[in-house]
Amino acid sequence: MHNHRPTDRLEYFSDAVLAIAATLLATELPKPETETGLLQAIVREWPSYAAFVASFLFICIAWSNHHNMFIYIRQTDQYLLILDILFLIFVTLQSFTTGLLARHVGKPDERTAALIYHATLVLMTFFYNTIWWYAINKKTLLEEDTDKRLIRSLTKEYAIAPALHLAALIICLWSVPFSILPILFLYVYFALPRVSEKKINKEANSNEHGQA
Amino acid sequence: MHNHRPTDRLEYFSDAVLAIAATLLATELPKPETETGLLQAIVREWPSYAAFVASFLFICIAWSNHHNMFIYIRQTDQYLLILDILFLIFVTLQSFTTGLLARHVGKPDERTAALIYHATLVLMTFFYNTIWWYAINKKTLLEEDTDKRLIRSLTKEYAIAPALHLAALIICLWSVPFSILPILFLYVYFALPRVSEKKINKEANSNEHGQA
Amino acid sequence: MHNHRPTDRLEYFSDAVLAIAATLLATELPKPETETGLLQAIVREWPSYAAFVASFLFICIAWSNHHNMFIYIRQTDQYLLILDILFLIFVTLQSFTTGLLARHVGKPDERTAALIYHATLVLMTFFYNTIWWYAINKKTLLEEDTDKRLIRSLTKEYAIAPALHLAALIICLWSVPFSILPILFLYVYFALPRVSEKKINKEANSNEHGQA
Amino acid sequence: MHNHRPTDRLEYFSDAVLAIAATLLATELPKPETETGLLQAIVREWPSYAAFVASFLFICIAWSNHHNMFIYIRQTDQYLLILDILFLIFVTLQSFTTGLLARHVGKPDERTAALIYHATLVLMTFFYNTIWWYAINKKTLLEEDTDKRLIRSLTKEYAIAPALHLAALIICLWSVPFSILPILFLYVYFALPRVSEKKINKEANSNEHGQA
DSSP states (O other), X not given: OOOSSOSHHHHHHHHXXXXXXXXXXXXXXXXXXXXXXXXXXXXXXXXXHHHHXXXXXXXXXHHHHHHHHTTTBOOOOHHHHHXXXXXXXXXXXXHHHHHHHHHHTTSTTHHHHHHHHHHHHHHHHHHHHXXXXXXXXXXXXXXXXXXXXXXHHHHHHHHHHHXXXXXXXXXXXXXXXXXXXXXXXXXXXXXXXXXXXXXXXXXXXXXXXXXX | OOOSSOSHHHHHHHHHHHHHHHHHGGGGSOOOOOSXXXXXXXXXXXXXXXXXXXXXXXXXXXXXXXXXXXXXXXXOOHHHHHHHHHHHHHHHTHHHHHHHHHHHTTSTTHHHHHHHHHHHHHHHHHHHHHHHHHHHHSGGGBOTTOOHHHHHHXXXXXXXXXXXXXXXXXXXXXXXXXXHHHHHHHHHHHHSOOHHHHHHHHHHHHHHHHHO | OOOSSOSHHHHHHHHHHHHHHHHHGGGGSOOOOOSSOHHHHHHHTHHHHHHHHHHHHHHHXXXXXXXXXXXXXXXXXXXXXXXXXHHXXXXXXXXXXXXXXXXXXXXXXXXXXXXXXXXXXXXXXXXXXXHHHHHHHSXXXXXXXXXXXXXXXXXXXXXXXXXXXXXXXXXXXXXXXXXXXXXXXXXHHHHSOOHHHHHHHHHHHHHHHHHO | OOOSSOSHHHHHHHHHHHHHHHHHGGGGSOOOOOSSOHHHHHHHTHHHHHHHHHHHHHHHHHHHHHHHHTTTBOOOOHHHHHHHHHHHHHHHTXXXXXXXXXXXXXXXXXXXXXXXXXXXXXXXXXXXXXXXXXXXXXXXXXXXXXXXXXXXXXXXXXXXXXXXXXXXXXXXXHOTGGGHHHHHHHHHHHHSOOHHHHHHHHHHHHHHHHHO
8 A cells, every 4th residue: 555655646636636627627717697698698708618628628638648657657756746746837727827818819918818828838748748758767767667669659749749839839929810720730639549559558468468 | 556548547537527516516606795684695596506406416427327337448548538528528517507507597598598508418418428339339448248238228328318408408499497307307217226237236246256 | 446336436526525625615715805904804704714614624524424434334326325415415515605604694694694504514414324324224235244333333423413513503593602512512522532433443453353 | 445544535635635725726816807918917916926836836745745644654543633634724725825915915914914824834834743743652553664763854854844934934024025035945945855765765675675
C-alpha cells in the first residue's frame, strides 16, 4: 500500500484537479435572464458555448495524455511534482480564460482576450511537456523496460500540442478567427489513431505473453 | 498497478465529473434574500427545487449505469474515450440547463427552456449508449466471458433512457407539464429490480463457485 | 478488479460528493466589499462563519460515519444505492441551507431559516440510518463475520444523530439559540471514544491473529 | 479491501478537499467586464493573480506534505481524524481569504486582509503539524519500521511552514509588502531537495533489497 514514492497520489490529485476544472467550466456559461426571446439570447451567446466545448476538450485531452504519460513513469520526485503543479495552475486557469474569451468575442478587446486564452494553453501544454522531458532525462523515474523508440515518438507526439497552441497565438496577432485552425488540427490529430499507441499495444501484448 | 490500458482512470475521471456535476447543482438554487416571508419565497421557487432533485437523480442514475457498464468493459481505446468525453460534456451542462429550466417555469419562455433541458438529457443518454454500442462491437474491449444474452438485455435496458427523454422532448412541443410523465416512468423503471441484474448476480455467483 | 457488485465505487462517489459539498461551503461565505472597517464587517458576519464551521463538521462526521459503516457492508444492491442517493441529496443541500441560515440570523425570518437548516440535517442523517437499517436486514449485504452485538451498538450509535437533529428542530420552535445545544452534544459525542469502536478494534485484532 | 482502520479513505477525502480547494481558487479571480482596455484592467488586478498563484502553491505544498506524511502513518483513530478535519477547514478557507486579500491590496484595509490571510495559513499549517505530533506520540499509528532519526527530521521539516507563516503574520503588523519574504523563503525551501527525503530514498531502497 505505502510504497516509496508512488505516482498514485500524484495521478489522483492531477485527475481530480482536471475533472473539477472541466466541470467548473459550465458554471462560467452566461445565464440569460430575459423574459422573452430565450432562444435568441442563447444563440447570441454562441461564443460562450463554443469556448466551453473547446476548453472542455482541451482539459479532457490533457487528462488523457497525462494518464498515458504516467503509464511509463514509475516514480516521482520533488521536481516532477513541481512541474506537475505548474501544469495544473494553467489547467485551473482555463475556466477564467474561457469566460474572458467568451465575454469579449465580437467586442473591441477580442484580440487581447484570445491572446490570453491561447497563451494559457501554450503554457499549460508546455509544462505538460516539461514533466515528460524531466522524466525521460532522469531515467530512474521511468519504467525500466520502456522502449527508446517509443520514448522518442511520445516526445514528438506530446510536443505537437504546445506547437499548435503557439501557432494559434501567433496567427491571432493577425486574425482572431483564423487562430481556430491550429485548434481544429489538434482535435483531428487527437481523434486519429496514433503510431505510439500501436507500439504500446504491441509492447503490452508481448509483456502479457512474457508474464503468462 | 500500471496496466496496459486499464479502465480505472477513465472510470475515476468520469466518476469525479459526475460527482462534481451532481454537487454543483445545489449552487444553482436561487437564494431568497427577502427580509420577511422567507417560507413563501422558497415555496414560490418550487420549480428550482423540483428541477434540482430531478437533475440530481438523472446524474446519479447515469453514474450508476456507467458504473455497471464498466463491469463488462475491460479496456478502453481512443474512440471509447472520445465517446465518454462527449457523454461527460452533456453531464456538466446539467447545472446550466437545470438553472435555465428552473428560472423559466411559468414564464413565457418555459417551453424553450424545457426543450433545451430535455434535449441535453437526450444527448447525454444517447452518448452513454454509444459507449456501450462501440464496446460491444469491438469485442476486444469486453470482458471475455460476457454472456451474449446479457449483452442484448443490457443494450435494451440502456436504450430506454434516451428513448424516454426523446419522448419527453416530443411531448414538450405540445405540453410542458405532461413532459414529466416519461421522466417519472424512468425513475420507476430505475427503482424496479432489473432482469439483467439478476442475470449478473447468477453469473457472478457461478463465477465465484468456479474460482473457489 | 471488476468484482460482482463491489462497494468501492459507491464509497468513492459518496466520498467525492461529501468532499465537494464540504469544500463548496466556503464559497457561500459573504465577501465584505467595504472600503474601510473590514474587521468589523467580518465580525458582524459571525453567523456565517459559525454556520460554515458547523456544516463543515456535520459533513465530515457524515463522511467519517459513512466510511465506518462500509467496513461492514460488503456489497450493494439497487435499493442500498437509492438510499445512498437520497442521503447524498441532503448532503449537497448543506451549502444552500447553511447560506440561508447565515443570511437570516438576527433577522425576522431567523426561525424559518433555522427550521429548514435543522430539517435538512434530520433528513440527511435519517437517510444515512436507512442505509444501515436496509443493510442489516438484508444479511447478504453484510460482511459475514460481523458480530451481532456490534451491529446493535452501531445501530444505536448511528441513530443518535437524527435524534439530536430532531431535538434541535423541535427546540427551534421555541428558541433558535437553544437549538444549538443538541448540536454541541453531537460534537462532544463524536469527539469521545466510542464503545463500538473498541469492539471493532478488538475484533480486528483477533481477525489479524486468525489470519496470521 | 476492508481493513481495520486504513488510512486510504482519510487520504482520499483529504486529497479531494485539497484538489477542490486548489481548483476553486480560480473562480475567485476578478472578471474584468470593461468594453476597452482589457489588458490594463487585468494588469491592474495583479494582486489577485499573485494571491491566486501563492495560494495555489500553498495548497499544493500542503497536499505534497500530507501525502509524504501518510507514508509513515499506517492507521488512523478518532483524534487523528479530528485533527485532519481541523486542518481541512483552513484549507477550504483559502479561497475566501485569497479573495479577501486580492480585493484589498492597495486599499485602506490591506493590513487587516493580509493579517487574516496569514493567520489562516498559520492555523492550516499548525493543524497539519498536530496530525504528525499526535501520530508520532501514539506509536501504534506509525509504520513499525519508521526510523527515529527520520521522525525527528520530518518533525523539524514540517514545523518550518507554520513558523514562516507566523513570521509573515508578525512582519505584517509593521509592513505588508515585507511579509512576502518568509513566503518566498518557504517556496525556495520546498523547491530544494530535502535531507529527510534522501533518508527516505535510502531506507526505501534498503527495504526493497530486504524484500527482494
